[in-house]
Amino acid sequence: MSRIGVFICHCGENISRTVDVERVAAEIGKLSGVAFATDYKYMCSDPGQNLLKKAIQEQKLTHVVVAACSPRMHEKTFRKAVEAAGLNPFLCEMANIREHCSWVHENREEATVKAIDIVSMMVERVKKNRILPGITVPVTKRSLVIGGGIAGIQAALDIADCGHEVILVEREPSIGGHMAQLSETFPTLDCSQCIMTPKMVDVANHPKIKLYTYSEIELVEGYIGNFQVTIKKKARSVDEDKCTGCGVCMTKCPQKKIPNKFDQNIGMRTAIYVPFPQAVPNTPVIDRDNCTWFKTGKCGVCKKVCGPGAVDFEQQDTLVVEAVGAIVVATGFDLYSIDEKPKGSPIKGYGEFGHGKIPDVIDGMTFERLASASGPTGGKILRPSDGKEPKQIVFIQCVGSRAREKGISYCSKVCCMYTAKHTMLYHHKVHDGQAYVFFMDARTPGKSYDEFWRRSIEEEEAVYIRGMVSRLYQKGDKIVVMGSDIAVGVQVEIETDMVVLATAVQPQKGADLLAQKLGISYDKYNFYSEAHAKLRPVECATAGIYLAGACQGPKDIPETVSQASAAAAKVMTLFSKDKLEREPIVARVREAGCVGCFACKKVCAYGAVEEKEIRDRQGNLIKVVAYVNPGVCAGCGTCQATCPSKCVELDGYTDEQIIAMIEAL
Amino acid sequence: MKKKKMVISQETMDVDFVRKVEALSGTSVRRCFQCGKCSAGCPMATFMEHPPNRVVRLLQLGQWQRVLAGRSIWYCASCETCTTRCPNKVDLASIMDALRKLSWDAEGASKESYVQLANKLFLQNIRTYGRQYEMRLAAVFNVKSGQFLKDLMLGPKLLAKGKLKMFHSKNKNMPEIEKIFTRIEEMRKKGEAL
């Protein structure tokens, strides 16, 4: 006969306001098998937990039900307390009378009756709970970092500095990401490359970091502590071991007019190229789509001039498998484009700003490349159309961002600050020029940020005009900006030489596909979802996978670096133990009844179901049945629902238990 | 003028005028971030077509003609509430002073004549008599503004209470006052003062 203890929590007034907790305790106390029932103001508090422990010992309780909040909130807390009192933690269940009852009802009588029902059901269920032994799994103390921008670099360096091996995978030929493209950074105006390149070199030289550039994630298998990741190394056509990075191939390549993506396509590069001079690694790649050899089979100049013989036209894409225990996703962002979008796309372009067809209407990243000393214009602000210096320049904030009708409702967070920075850079470079900014709000919530913005107006003479621009159009070699100043309440018209659009920050293209490979969730914009917006901001709901940087939402550099270090700290916490304890809520197969149809294997999303041979004592094969690997099983219960012969059961959620709960009603 | 579209360029933004305002008022126009607190507390805002914050905004855009064409600056009471409460230390009361000063020489300035007339007569009185004599001031104002009957009923009452002095006392500093007026006029002619 079980001796069940039931503890009803008031949760301050969260529960007791609508539920008569004393009556619940009294009613539950009458149930068969219940040896003790009481209520308390805060069960999760220290005195509350002590009350529970004391009752287990004094009342010789065999099972415990805590009627309080959601198990997501405090199940761990109470199971720990139960364990401390000497009971198996899985003999403790929570009845949710807060989220499922007091918070959603107003009528006290009805809510009380419902709470009694909920607790009664859990009492019946806990009676049939089994002692579950803990499951431990080994931890592979190597980490995968996806993305080689500042977020990935920071996370990789932090983890590697702690002595753990890191596999850093970058899609582009060089690490560096968007930060390497920036000219100067707010709010201190230090040169982005000057602070970025030393970190890139640190990555290249770090004995614990294994760098895969020009590579992509192909497949992710396994679970926390035990992932197998297949990486596709795209054919570089240059042998990384032989190449010395001398650059002769690039100077000799006859294909010199290929728009360089790193320079936002305003600068040109050769077919064999490194995206920028400070690239890490400094090994070129051949852009096969534009290479004469690959298009016609003729040329091969690079191969001829290469002293070490590193150029290899025969190189193929290769697949590499790496075993890691944790994954940091740091795939960063991409910028919204105002181009016309396919019909039906939730994201729309800006016809009123010319759909990207007016040559001197550029985006913020293009302006960064113009302003960058190592950029295609050597740091001069020049118009893409005719190479003239713009004497009037208009910046427009919130293009794409905060525009529900255009498909994006969020604020991109960095544009106010980088636009302020752009006006300063412009003022430093074009002394007789005038910058105008059309803005709705100036959002500057960071250390020294508002002061920076004010400086752009008060000292660097930018004219800010509050109000969104209605339309832009080309008129001769000028662009006419039709706006309004809502502080004055009149329409404003500016004939300008150039327009810079602060376009929205979006996740990288293909972010959703990568998420599907990783088994992590993402929002409607494809930003990756954190496990808890406030309390678990760098963890995914999928165990062992962590987030860093703008792939989770728009972020500036300081915030990205902080989050990357936080993700690294989470990885190191995981690596601090040799074995990982897992919740033993896993499926078990009743082998006697299993007919070996393997319907369960087909539906298991985690690959936890294996085939197991049953042999007699003589070793003759009797049958093949399903076996659930407890280290891999996530306890989702899909197999249980699928099994036609009812031979798979999830501990804690067996059919018997569910029926008992229903019967309690 | 009020509703007319504003065409903005380096030519239409009169930075020189704004610099004069800043020099005279000793305050920066660019500091203002348009929070509107000045207009919120201004006792005269309801009488103005451009409330105080908009006066500053128009100056930021170098559009002083729009400010001076209106009567806003003449309806400022110089109560200093705006200056006292500005979170950015923009001395708007002094900006208003500067605008009124500059409007004397500016083209297209408002014909809000009563306040200008009162100010002018007040200063003339100082120059002539060294001190203010309210009755003389009021009488001349009424004659010059064509409001002969304004406050007519008040006069005798005030006289009865001894509040209106008919005669002014001698002041031996009179030549010195005249000199101050003359010197300032000369300084302006020579461009030594705004």
Add this chain to the structure above:
Amino acid sequence: MKELNYSYYPGCSLHASAGEYDLSTRELFKALRIGLTEIPDWFCCGATPAHNVDELLSLSLCAKNLELADKVEGDMAVACASCFSRLKTAQHVLGESDVKRKQVEKAIDAPVKLDSNVKHLLEILAKDLGLERLAAAVNKPLSGLKVACYYGCLLTRPADVPNLDCAEAPTIMERVIEAAGAETVAWTHRLECCGANFTLSRPGVVLQLTNAILESAKAAGADCIMVGCPLCHGNLDIRQKEIEGVYSTSYGLPVFYLTQLVGLSVGLGADKLGLDAMMVNPMPLLKEKGFL
């Protein structure tokens, strides 16, 4: 105890429409044994009209008066809030701007003197004399008189210039009149503008602003209003009857200068306080309270 002596700058109004302020100031200071020597041949500070249209003139007039005051012993005692504000502002601006100081020195053909202390009468009573000595001199406390202290604009604003008291929550008037035994009322409009600048040119504006002030004082249960500025007094007292007519209401609030009320408390008679010059007759109130 050190003897208190001041150079006295009455300002134009006290020699005209605010004669009772001048009279009561002289009599009160005599009663309190505070020395008061009028600056010989002082002239107008320029008031609001000067700074409104010609800051250089305004600064020069003030600088010249400061120079005249310097020749008389003691700090400068100023009765009018507007004169006080102009003189303090001039000191502030000339102390901060070398350019403006040089222009003014040229205009007055003399070095600018910035070190003299310009004090409003309230400051002399509350700080130099001190509330304890003031209270000790009271022999007819104003018990039961509910006073609405009206600061207006220029006694306290802008925050860092007059330095008389806190610009947003001053208490100096209340402290002085409470030392004289009166009660003070808490009311909403003690710092609002009466529109003095428009007395001549736009009386309609004045009526509207002043009406709001009178209405607030009445609603707070005040028996009377106390001011430290002849311009405020002009609007609140002289125009009160007109306002009552325009807004079809009745206030009947006597408007005293602070020196008149303090003077009453130290035993000065109606003739020495110029009470007969007030447009709203204070006699019924003072008799009812038993002060006369």
